[in-house]
Amino acid sequence: MYNPKSLKAEEFIDDDEIKETLAYADANKDNFELIDSILEKAKRLKGLSHREASVLLACEDADRIEKMYALAEQIKKDFYGNRIVMFAPLYSSNYCINGCKYCPYHIANKHIARKKLTQEEIRKEVIALQDMGHKRLAIEAGEDPQNNPIEYILECIKTIYSIKHKNGAIRRVNVNIAATTVEEYRMLADAGIGTYILFQETYNKKSYEELHPYGPKSNYAYHTEAMDRAMEGGIDDVGLGVLFGLELYRYEFAGLLMHAEHLEAVHGVGPHTISVPRVKHADDIDPDTFDNGIDDDTFAKICALIRISVPYTGMIISTRESQQVREKVIRLGVSQISGASRTSVGGYYEPEPEEENSEQFDVSDKRTLDEVVKWLMELGYIPSFCTACYREGRTGDRFMSLCKSGQIQNCCHPNALMTLKEFLCDYASEDTRKIGEALIDAELANIPREKVREVCRENLMNIEKGMRDFRF
Ligand code: SAM
Numbered sequence: 001m002y003n004p005k006s007l008k009a010e011e012f013i014d015d016d017e018i019k020e021t022l023a024y025a026d027a028n029k030d031n032f033e034l035i036d037s038i039l040e041k042a043k044r045l046k047g048l049s050h051r052e053a054s055v056l057l058a059c060e061d062a063d064r065i066e067k068m069y070a071l072a073e074q075i076k077k078d079f080y081g082n083r084i085v086m087f088a089p090l091y092s093s094n095y096c097i098n099g100c101k102y103c104p105y106h107i108a109n110k111h112i113a114r115k116k117l118t119q120e121e122i123r124k125e126v127i128a129l130q131d132m133g134h135k136r137l138a139i140e141a142g143e144d145p146q147n148n149p150i151e152y153i154l155e156c157i158k159t160i161y162s163i164k165h166k167n168g169a170i171r172r173v174n175v176n177i178a179a180t181t182v183e184e185y186r187m188l189a190d191a192g193i194g195t196y197i198l199f200q201e202t203y204n205k206k207s208y209e210e211l212h213p214y215g216p217k218s219n220y221a222y223h224t225e226a227m228d229r230a231m232e233g234g235i236d237d238v239g240l241g242v243l244f245g246l247e248l249y250r251y252e253f254a255g256l257l258m259h260a261e262h263l264e265a266v267h268g269v270g271p272h273t274i275s276v277p278r279v280k281h282a283d284d285i286d287p288d289t290f291d292n293g294i295d296d297d298t299f300a301k302i303c304a305l306i307r308i309s310v311p312y313t314g315m316i317i318s319t320r321e322s323q324q325v326r327e328k329v330i331r332l333g334v335s336q337i338s339g340a341s342r343t344s345v346g347g348y349y350e351p352e353p354e355e356e357n358s359e360q361f362d363v364s365d366k367r368t369l370d371e372v373v374k375w376l377m378e379l380g381y382i383p384s385f386c387t388a389c390y391r392e393g394r395t396g397d398r399f400m401s402l403c404k405s406g407q408i409q410n411c412c413h414p415n416a417l418m419t420l421k422e423f424l425c426d427y428a429s430e431d432t433r434k435i436g437e438a439l440i441d442a443e444l445a446n447i448p449r450e451k452v453r454e455v456c457r458e459n460l461m462n463i464e465k466g467m468r469d470f471r472f
Pocket of ligand 1: 102103104141142143176177178179198199201242243278280281282320361
């Protein structure tokens, strides 16, 4: 029985509800009157239900799809302006006892190099990341209670936060580790993490069980209910995602929005972010073995519809996607991207030798952070290294109220400019710096409140003199 308020996975992600939603979407995909009314509702920035959004996803009318794209672009501009937040993943260990069929970490894979970073190696990786200019990391690990217990993850987080190399600092550590207990989530919250990220992989229980034949991750309900436990443990910001390609995308899309609705219904706050990874080639993994791959146009449509369905939720795109695809979906609603990522365990400090491959998947966008920053600015975006919100206690519903009150432009905008300025002073190439300085000059004018503009201008001068870490 479908019930968004239930704490049982099979009730808030009810299979019958998804199937009925897809049937409703099919029946109405040419119902232009309904589609236009849904688009009108989306324009009012109140978001869409999974049923409404599924109708738009099913619609094949070219004019209306263009309208969806235009609306997504508009909403993205209204909520996120032209800022794009930057981050990098840090793989700490690929030891894993699960059997995930799409992931090279699965325990039966005997040819992948198994690695676990020591604290000294973490230190070297973090310094290498700081030297590129990163301020925000996502720590990633396989699931292995013996090799990667929570104490190991906590130690890594502590190490990461403790390193201050030259002007560098990692100011926000997000965590992408396997589903765990309320008690362990509380430990992560106490360690000062940013977002807890966990991809559902697939919302279809039957497929989920086939794709995760053994190991702790094989328990669909335990995995699907993880975000509720995380929130119970005091983590305010959680990040959802599905791995597109495993199951029918329309099923996943409805499930993802139902999960967001569930979090809103139970905890009063939706997900902080949604990630949209697609299955990639990896050691022992051929993406063509999965029948549900989606083309770039469908992928773009999904991103645009996530943007208009949950306007207050950030959207993340990784280097799994090429420069070209990233360019398209950033315009349609993505607010956060990774840059210069390595998916190997170690590899930032020193590239890993070819015969020792520990990567999780192939990366498509292989550019340096400086190149990515320059590219974004040339496209008219402000790369932001801001981490202010959670450090100022603006998490969960407090972040949402900042969005809803329209104060983002007086807060996130100057923060983006100041952190970009730090990047330009400390890490950028000459070319990037020139483009960035001109961009900051022009963008200062877009801070609405005069007082904030003045303080920001002053801070920018202080950054030039060597001071760091200003924030609103
Ligand atoms: N082990 C943790 C878990 O089970 O959630 C951490 C996640 S793992 C380090 C990060 C994510 O990478 C997974 O949730 C999965 O969606 C994604 N992933 C795994 N194999 C992949 C592949 N072949 N291509 C693209 N993404 C993949």
